[in-house]
Amino acid sequence: MTLILKNFSGKAFDWLNGILLLLFTLMCIYPFYYVLIYSISDPAKVAQGIFLLPAGLEFGTYKSILSLPYIKTSFFISLSRTVIGTLLTVLCCSFFSYLLTKDRMLLRKFVYRMLVVTLYINAGLIPWYITMKMLHLDENFLLYVLPTAVSGFNVILIKTYIEQLPAALEESAMIDGAGYLTIFTKIIFPLCKPIVATVAVFAAVGQWNTWMDNYFLVNSASLKTIQLTLYEFLSSANTFTGLDAASITRQAQNVVLTPESIKMSTTIIVTLPILAVYPFMQRYFVKGIMLGAVKG
Amino acid sequence: MATSTTYAMKGKSKRIKKDGITLFLLSTPFIIAMILFSYFPVYGWIYAFFDYKPGIPLSSTPFVGLSNFQKIFDTPADLINALINTLAMNFLNILLSPLAIVFAIMINEVRSTRYKKFVQTLSTLPNFISWVLVFSLAFAFFSSDGFINTVLSKLGVDKQIDPIGTESVTWFFQAGITVWKSLGWSAIIYIAAIAGIDGELYDAAKVDGAGRFKSIWHITVPGVLPTFFVLLLLSVSNMLSSSFDQYFVFYNPLVADKIEVLDYYVYRAGIKVGDYPFATAVGMFKTLVSVVLLFSVNFISKKIRGQSMI
Numbered sequence: 383m384t385l386i387l388k389n390f391s392g393k394a395f396d397w398l399n400g401i402l403l404l405l406f407t408l409m410c411i412y413p414f415y416y417v418l419i420y421s422i423s424d425p426a427k428v429a430q431g432i433f434l435l436p437a438g439l440e441f442g443t444y445k446s447i448l449s450l451p452y453i454k455t456s457f458f459i460s461l462s463r464t465v466i467g468t469l470l471t472v473l474c475c476s477f478f479s480y481l482l483t484k485d486r487m488l489l490r491k492f493v494y495r496m497l498v499v500t501l502y503i504n505a506g507l508i509p510w511y512i513t514m515k516m517l518h519l520d521e522n523f524l525l526y527v528l529p530t531a532v533s534g535f536n537v538i539l540i541k542t543y544i545e546q547l548p549a550a551l552e553e554s555a556m557i558d559g560a561g562y563l564t565i566f567t568k569i570i571f572p573l574c575k576p577i578v579a580t581v582a583v584f585a586a587v588g589q590w591n592t593w594m595d596n597y598f599l600v601n602s603a604s605l606k607t608i609q610l611t612l613y614e615f616l617s618s619a620n621t622f623t624g625l626d627a628a629s630i631t632r633q634a635q636n637v638v639l640t641p642e643s644i645k646m647s648t649t650i651i652v653t654l655p656i657l658a659v660y661p662f663m664q665r666y667f668v669k670g671i672m673l674g675a676v677k678g
Numbered sequence: 679m680a681t682s683t684t685y686a687m688k689g690k691s692k693r694i695k696k697d698g699i700t701l702f703l704l705s706t707p708f709i710i711a712m713i714l715f716s717y718f719p720v721y722g723w724i725y726a727f728f729d730y731k732p733g734i735p736l737s738s739t740p741f742v743g744l745s746n747f748q749k750i751f752d753t754p755a756d757l758i759n760a761l762i763n764t765l766a767m768n769f770l771n772i773l774l775s776p777l778a779i780v781f782a783i784m785i786n787e788v789r790s791t792r793y794k795k796f797v798q799t800l801s802t803l804p805n806f807i808s809w810v811l812v813f814s815l816a817f818a819f820f821s822s823d824g825f826i827n828t829v830l831s832k833l834g835v836d837k838q839i840d841p842i843g844t845e846s847v848t849w850f851f852q853a854g855i856t857v858w859k860s861l862g863w864s865a866i867i868y869i870a871a872i873a874g875i876d877g878e879l880y881d882a883a884k885v886d887g888a889g890r891f892k893s894i895w896h897i898t899v900p901g902v903l904p905t906f907f908v909l910l911l912l913s914v915s916n917m918l919s920s921s922f923d924q925y926f927v928f929y930n931p932l933v934a935d936k937i938e939v940l941d942y943y944v945y946r947a948g949i950k951v952g953d954y955p956f957a958t959a960v961g962m963f964k965t966l967v968s969v970v971l972l973f974s975v976n977f978i979s980k981k982i983r984g985q986s987m988i
Contacts, residue, residue, distance in 0.1 A: 396787075403793075406861070429823070482705070505719035505722055507941070508954055508961055509722025511948070649811060
């Protein structure tokens with residue numbers, strides 16, 4: 383009797399647990415879905431409220447938004463900073479960590495200590511702002527990709543990985559007379575793939591999501607990131623300052639564009655790249671949380 | 679014979695020395711980048727001691743000593759307000775942080791691996807989107823023609839809710855948004871900690887007649903507590919810092935008094951008002967308090983757990 387009761391309460395717990403988890407999961411996902419169906423709904427019908435299915439189907443908003451030079455440019459800028467910034471971080475951090483594994487390096491201990499200290503120092507917003515201006519990185523694409531090129535934590539992470547590789551691999555190449563650059567590109571870098579992939583994935587998401595540097599130091603429209611563009615659409619004070627009103631009407635003669643539908647479809651456009659790499663990212667979660675723990 | 683050995687050794691040590699220099703030279707670009715972007719900004723702290731105005735070179739601005747720091751202790755009302763907001767919202771976040779343990783345990787109790795993976799994958803997604811996107815989703819949900827208010831009016835409720843623009847709920851709303859964005863991600867570290875618990879403990883407990891809840895309470899919870907403790911201490915040492923992006927995007931005139939955190943205050947005083955020296959002084963003061971907190975918290979950790987965190 384008690385056994386049956388116990389089984390029953392165990393089952394009940396399983397169900398309750400499963401349902402609660404499902405509810406939270408839906409809470410995480412539904413906002414994305416809601417914005418998606420909103421963005422493809424007919425703007426004229428959507429005001430009555432939508433829940434599970436779009437009201438009518440209208441891809442016109444996307445068509446007209448994607449044809450705006452403004453959106454195209456900022457999407458391209460965000461994509462460029464993601465690709466170039468990630469490549470730069472991966473190459474600089476992995477080669478620097480390889481060099482730091484060499485005991486023979488002049489001042490190695492000192493350089494490594496300096497690197498570790500960077501994890502704990504943060505000058506703060508204003509000194510950073512003044513320094514970037516002094517380095518003439520304002521109004522400059524390099525502002526997006528240079529400061530993150532050498533990241534202390536990534537270097538330490540990759541260095542630890544290289545140190546546990548068998549030393550014999552490198553020694554044999556050394557005897558054959560290969561230089562550091564050759565050994566790094568031919569032997570070490572290919573062996574570091576797992577850790578480099580982790581670093582790359584998290585760097586890429588970081589680059590795609592960053593826009594504060596853009597907001598503080600870059601005004602020119604030709605260097606605007608898509609995140610800031612979306613932010614400007616959203617902050618009601620200047621909903622359409624960024625959008626050239628004339629070009630919208632010209633582009634979208636057949637479609638009624640509402641501020642809401644523009645916000646929603648831009649939101650989807652900004653989310654899609656994250657969704658695209660997301661399934662591929664999950665393998666690196668546990669390693670990545672160490673990254674986050676130190677950075678945050 | 680002896681001389682030839684020393685000769686060979688000399689040659690070898692020379693080669694090692696040359697090697698060391700080569701390695702150093704190869705690293706210089708990275709060392710320079712590190713100095714420029716991590717150390718050089720610290721030099722900017724010097725502005726806190728001058729009556730600097732943008733546009734005039736530092737060399738021709740008067741040195742004012744600690745007067746900018748004195749201004750902090752004159753305690754302008756808005757600075758106090760920013761401090762209260764920062765502490766309140768960080769305190770709420772700390773109070774809600776055990777939720778991640780609960781969530782991790784709940785996921786761990788699921789029997790089906792596929793369902794586990796499903797929940798974990800989808801609940802982690804919000805962690806990877808920018809705060810601009812979070813704001814956009816929140817707006818789509820909570821604005822006056824948003825999802826929630828549409829549902830309310832469909833249900834025949836007259837009242838509308840507006841958490842983005844209501845001062846009295848701002849702290850709690852922000853804490854809720856933080857939970858939504860980070861719960862799945864924070865749980866991962868606890869799931870990893872649970873996976874590291876020795877399975878024999880559970881078997882032994884079962885033999886001793888412990889049920890599921892008893893096992894959770896007496897084995898799983900103590901098993902993740904060390905991790906929780908470290909994260910807790912770290913967040914205490916970060917008590918004065920906030921995720922600037924978050925409060926920046928949700929900032930609006932209606933809730934300004936409740937959402938302005940110290941980091942936002944520094945931004946406003948420095949970049950918006952243009953008082954670089956005072957803003958730098960506030961930022962330095964914040965850093966100083968954080969460092970002191972970090973070391974004291976580390977000291978406590980050493981005393982209690984016999985283990986340093988940093």
